[in-house]
Amino acid sequence: MGGGQPLRLLLIEDSEDDELLLLSELRSCGYEPSLTRVESLEEIERALNEGPWDAIISDYVLPGFNGLAALPLVKERGLDLPFLIVSGAVGEDTAVEAMKSGVHDFLFKDRLARLGPALARELREAEVRAERRRMQERLLLSDRLAALGLLAAGVAHEINNPLSSLMMNLDFTLNSARERSLQEDDVQALRNASECAQHIQEIIRDIKVFARPEAQPLGPTDLHRVLDSALRMAWNQVFPRAQLIKDYGEASTVHGSEARLAQIFLNLVINAAQALPEGSSHEHAIHVVTRRSLPDTVRVEIRDTGPGIPAELHERIFEPFFTTKPLGEGTGLGLFICRRLVTEMGGRIGVESQPGQGTRFWVHLRAAATPSPAQSASA
Ligand SMILES: Nc1ncnc2c1ncn2[C@@H]1O[C@H](COP(=O)(O)OP(=O)(O)OP(=O)(O)O)[C@@H](O)[C@H]1O
Ligand SMILES: [Mg+2]
Structure with a gap:
């Protein structure tokens, strides 16, 4: 037996x-x-x-x-x-x-x-x-997510016009506060309203960064600005689970596009957050580090103090539909898409991790000198 x-x-x-x-x-x-x-x-x-x-x-x-x-x-x-x-x-x-x-x-x-x-x-x-059934379910889910992204981008676009008009009117009233002999607390209320409107504008900008990556041309992109967008988008997932520690090197322009880079970093940061238990922000940290490594390469590192990934899975996690998350939470497409996008931009992505030792995802991107008029003319 x-x-x-x-x-x-x-x-x-x-x-x-x-x-x-x-x-x-x-x-x-x-x-x-x-x-x-x-x-x-x-x-x-x-x-x-x-x-x-x-x-x-x-x-x-x-x-x-x-x-x-x-x-x-x-x-x-x-x-x-x-x-x-x-x-x-x-x-x-x-x-x-x-x-x-x-x-x-x-x-x-x-x-x-x-x-x-x-x-x-x-x-x-x-x-x-x-x-096959599992794949179909996950495909449906990823379709729905893509549709949701498009919808969000459309809504963001629609909000922009009335918002601009609202901000112009607030500015107008604030600028003429003295002629209108407005009280100090009226002015303060208008300033608050104006700050809120600016905040809405930033949120909309962040949403639009993620819209239609395939439609954006590749070119010099401000790395830290995109990283900040992605971190703001991920904030709701991050703050209940970890301290976010940013350690940025010198300002860098890389070869890529905002939407592609934002999608890559968002997935890496959300993966890091989802690897940590909720309510553990005093014990865990997510580090986001950028460094110029070689003269023509910028290295971005997203590191967490979570459970880590066993060596035999280091390649499989990049395969489409590989996920350890329950259906509805993960499609297993995140890292697959990350690798495709990074490769398209002429970069590389990899992971270093051991069970119990946390996880470190690194992305190497091509540094882009902002093209001077002379360079683009000779190109
Ligand atoms: N920081 C991390 N710590 C531990 N495991 C991770 C980490 N990042 C990724 N993984 C593992 O890799 C798997 C694949 O990640 P991937 O981003 O491709 O898909 P997902 O996060 O499961 O789903 P999706 O990104 O499509 O919502 C995850 O399910 C998880 O098991
Ligand atoms: Mg993921």
């Missing part, structure tokens, strides 16, 4: 002898089944509700019903499990009819040698189907 592949098997079968036969066949094929045998529709329903199961094997002829009757019970619960029928002698038409109704395979009790391979194949295919 032991050492075999565990298999949670629901067996619909009224004969104990056949159960033993099946068990011994499965063991000889390398499975270690934990088997539950049921023989009435009520028992089947109860077992399905309790689950979970890896596979279902059913006899065909059972007292009062046939094996096919169990199939709808499985389907109506949204379960997609290998469902095999292992039957005594029945006509070929019966087998054909069973396959048509959605049974994955039909085997005969006197030819059980086919069971092991058939089960292995169906387990594999069920796994492939499950993986």
Whole structure:
């Protein structure tokens, strides 16, 4: 016993002898089944509700019903499990009819040698189907996120015009406060209103930075300004979990675009924040460091004091749809997109991390000298 592949098997079968036969066949094929045998529709329903199961094997002829009757019970619960029928002698038409109704395979009790391979194949295919469903769900989610981004950018754009007009009117009234002999507290109230309006304008600018990265041309971009935008956008996620420590080197212009860079940094900072438990801001820190490293390279580092990432995952986290977050929270596209965007800008991205030692993501970007008129003319 032991050492075999565990298999949670629901067996619909009224004969104990056949159960033993099946068990011994499965063991000889390398499975270690934990088997539950049921023989009435009520028992089947109860077992399905309790689950979970890896596979279902059913006899065909059972007292009062046939094996096919169990199939709808499985389907109506949204379960997609290998469902095999292992039957005594029945006509070929019966087998054909069973396959048509959605049974994955039909085997005969006197030819059980086919069971092991058939089960292995169906387990594999069920796994492939499950993986495809997970991908589709995540794709839908990422579509929704992209649509939401577009919507936000549109709303930001719409707010801009009335906001400009509001600010102009506030300025106008403030500038003529003396002629109108306004009271000091009226003036103060107007100043407050004006500051709030400026704040709204900054928020809108930040939202617009993220709109439609693919439409922005690559060119010299102010690194620290983009980083600040991304950090403001991430603030709600960061402040309940960590101290934010900015350590910027000399002012840098890099080859990129605001929207692409902002998207990269936002994902890295949110990943760092999400790796930390909420309410732990006094214990944890997120460092954002920038340094000119080589004459033509700027290094950005986003470091956290979270649980870290085991070495065997350092490449996989950059794969599309790899995520350890529950559905609805992560699509697993963040780092995949980061790497694509960084590469497009002629840069590189990587991770250094060990479990228990925190995580350090670094991004190397090409430094861009602001093109002088002479340079752009000769280019
Ligand atoms: N700072 C970090 N600390 C620990 N694990 C991390 C960190 N950053 C990324 N990871 C791991 O890498 C996985 C992939 O990250 P990625 O940004 O690609 O997707 P996600 O954050 O899960 O989802 P999405 O970014 O699409 O919302 C995460 O699920 C997490 O397991
Ligand atoms: Mg992410």
